[in-house]
Structures are given as structure tokens and as C-alpha cells.
Amino acid sequence: MKKYGVVKAVVVLQAICMIVLSVAVIVKLSPFSDDPEQHDPDSETKAQAGDTPGSESDSIRSEGIAAMVGGVPITSTELADQLKRQYGDNVLRMLMVHKAIDLEAKAQQLSLSSEEEDRELAAMMEGYDSEDVFYEVMKDQLGMTKSDIEEDVKYRLLLEKIAILTVELSEVEIQNYITAHPEQFADRLRLHLQWIVTDSEEEAGEVLDRLADGDSFEELALVYSKDANTAESGGDLGLIDSDDPFYDAGMLEEASRLQTGETTGPVEVPEGYAVIRLIERQKTEGLTGHVLYDNARKELALSKAKPLNEIEDDLLEKYNAEITP
Known part of the structure; x- marks a missing residue:
């Protein structure tokens, strides 16, 4: 992968990190969580809120309390509503795009090998002292777990495969690309x-x-x-x-x-x-053989393909994606 490709991958991770965090917070603090004790205020908060049946305090306790400021509660419902207003559209689009990619990958019989995923992750980890340090930084700075990153890599690589399905390249074009970009494939x-x-x-x-x-x-x-x-x-x-x-x-x-x-x-x-x-x-070690050829073909094809966000739009249209009220 080219250096700018690695940077772009990290920027993509940064762009979706707030989405991932908002989903996690909504699930954790939602008043519909499977664990009601999780949202139950402590005894002091209960005493402050009062225990009169049907009172406002009862309503607050049923919703769960996410935080207190000066004795005034911020409910989990308020937090979830705010997160939905700020990030809901992005979260929903991400989920819809993932579904559409799954459908198209199945229709086109596309899959990823562990070698492809490992190679992409290795490229993203360049510049970090170790794999553990990379995942630690991603967790600390972006709030993304190892499984979050692996899922993002999976869908991005599948989307790239979909994007270049119809791009036709000659052997000469691919060989010329390899010759013109030796720094991408040489030993480092x-x-x-x-x-x-x-x-x-x-x-x-x-x-x-x-x-x-x-x-x-x-x-x-x-x-x-x-x-x-x-x-x-x-x-x-x-x-x-x-x-x-x-x-x-x-x-x-x-x-x-x-x-x-x-x-x-x-x-x-x-x-x-x-x-x-x-x-x-x-x-x-630099790329050689079929790995070199496949990598060069992919990079060249992506440079000629439609932008990935347009591919996403095409997939959503193809599979009749719609947002229900």
C-alpha cells in the first residue's frame, strides 16, 4: 500500500471513531438495556430524587441516569437522543452500507483471504513500535477495539474489490505501473x-x-x-x-x-x-510474484475506478435501501 493509502486508512478510522463510540454509549446507557441495575442511581441520588409514585423522580429513575450536575440529572434517554441527533444518520448509513456490501459480495462471490487482511493491517501498523502499541493507540485515541478495526478493514477491502470489478486493465498498463512506482514495491x-x-x-x-x-x-x-x-x-x-x-x-x-x-x-x-x-x-522484503502483480493491479484499478463513496451510493440504490420513519 502507498504511504498516502496508509494515512488515508487511519483518517478513515478517525472519521468513524465517533460513530463507533456513540453506538457503544447508546447501547451501554440505553434505558432499554438488559441490565436495569446498570442505570439505577445510588441510594443518595434516590433520596435526592424522592420516592413519590408517579413523580418526576420516578420517570427519571425509569430512564436511567447518565450523569449528575449540581444535583440535576442527565438521563440516559437525553444522552441517547442527543447522540442520535448528532451521529444517527452516519451510524445508520454505515450499517446500511455494510449490509449492501455483504449482499453484493455474496452476489459477486467475492471474499477476502486472511493474507489480504493481514497485509492491510500490517501496512496500517507501519510506524508503530509493535502490534500491541498500534492497537493500544487505536483504543486510546479512537476508542476502537481490535475487532472494530478488523471489521472496518474487512468492509473497506470488500468495497475496493467491488469498485474495481468492472475496471479493465491491460498487462502493459500494469507492468508500466510497476516500473513507474518502484518505491511502492521495493525492500524497505x-x-x-x-x-x-x-x-x-x-x-x-x-x-x-x-x-x-x-x-x-x-x-x-x-x-x-x-x-x-x-x-x-x-x-x-x-x-x-x-x-x-x-x-x-x-x-x-x-x-x-x-x-x-x-x-x-x-x-x-x-x-x-x-x-x-x-x-x-x-x-x-519487497513485494514479488503474484502479490506484487495483484497489489499493482489493485492500486492502478482504484485510481481509475469511481470514488468509493459513489460506489456506496450505487450499492444502496441497487439494493433498494430506504430509511423507514
């Missing part, structure tokens, strides 16, 4: 780096001397590094492509020569002078 080297950025070459040399004396890289980053974004994390830059255009090419070239655990410097960078350490080296 990624470097996990730490750095300490100083104002002068002399100061960087002082850092190297202290490292040679056994001082901690992390502690020296706090003391010396002028990069406020990484100093407190020990100068950790995370995993970086060896040809990442956002980092100084000379620094990356120096880093690529290092063995794991080695340090070098001073390296002149736009920010000043850097001392860098290689924590880890990851090499990803």
Missing part, C-alpha cells in the same frame, strides 16, 4: 533511532565523551538535547524509513551504517549537531 529499511541535538559541534563532542564514560543516553538527552519533542523520552525518534524525506538525508545515511546499539556523531543537521544511536534495524 526502517531505523529506530535516538538522538541528542546540540547547538555546537563542541557540545556534541562533550556528549560523546560522557557516553564513552558510561553515562546514560536518556539522561544526557534530558540535559543536552534542544529538541523539546524528544528530550524527555530519551531522544527517541521511533521507527523511521531510511529514506524518510522529513529527516536530514545525511543523518539517515550515517544512521544506516550503524550496527544495533552503536552511536555516532557529531552529525550536522538543520537543527544543529546531532549525536545518534541505532536501537533497532528493520528490513521489510
